[in-house]
Amino acid sequence: MEARSLNRYAAAAAIVLSSAAVMISLVAMVAVTATYTAPSDREQPKITDWMQAWGSIAAVFAGLLAAAAAGAVLRQERKRNEEARLQRIEDRQEAGLAEASAVIYSRLLFDRGGRGLSGVQLDVQNFGQRAVIDLDVVIMLRDGRELVLDRVPVVPPGGVSVKVEDRRLAEDPPIPFALEDGTAKALLHFADLEGTRWKRYGKGKPFRLPRTMGATTGSTT
Incomplete structure (x- = not known):
């Protein structure tokens, strides 16, 4: 139960972080798009150009954050498995000692x-x-x-x-x-x-x- 809760929290954190990254990217895109002026010898970028560029950057950020969240979940799962393994060993040792004491x-x-x-x-x-x-x-x-x-x-x-x-x-x-x-x-x-x-x-x-x-x-x- 505890492991499933941790996994749900980690997944939710990944979604939140990814959403935040997208929102930040959108805000930055709007700000840069509104203020950017192309050189006089070049054509001003179209809105579709901006959307494609900033969409690629947002996808990279989202992917990185999702990978970090997945790594955190994996580390937590490995830690939980190791703790469970050590607990099983301790339980077997205590049970063996109880039997030997008898x-x-x-x-x-x-x-x-x-x-x-x-x-x-x-x-x-x-x-x-x-x-x-x-x-x-x-x-x-x-x-x-x-x-x-x-x-x-x-x-x-x-x-x-x-x-x-x-x-x-x-x-x-x-x-x-x-x-x-x-x-x-x-x-x-x-x-x-x-x-x-x-x-x-x-x-x-x-x-x-x-x-x-x-x-x-x-x-x-």
Whole structure:
């Protein structure tokens, strides 16, 4: 609606400017015609000569003004299209972030073995409207260890819990029981159906990853 209004205004401006140019040309034609005196050795121009000459000049002015108005309309249209394109990109990014924010984990639990922690499990839920794929989970321990769990191919939408686990940790040296103190956090890597990969550490805000970057452990920023 706004674009059509701008186009109508521009077209109206072109008509007004063209009409003004014609009127100015007519006034100038009348003034010059009334005051012009040909040299003594030449015949005084006829009214038809004046009309033809000034008509050509008026047409040139009108054409130039119309071209300028058309150019202004074109520039405005290009600007509007570019703004609309950027708005679509921003809308898609916001929608993607909202979907990524809907992927969470809960119930991060450890198994206890004879010498230390022997297993880990957590539930991942996707409360978004679309599935996410290729979920990689890395458990970050406060002593710097990273426990990489098996990839989950698909996490469906709707909030259904998907269990991700490794019940037979083979860490050497064993993971001390003291690390089961609530400081462990999960780093989630996953992709949306648009092919964008996301990273989310703990309960923080998801971040987009470059298209060429897959799941990378050891980074929490």
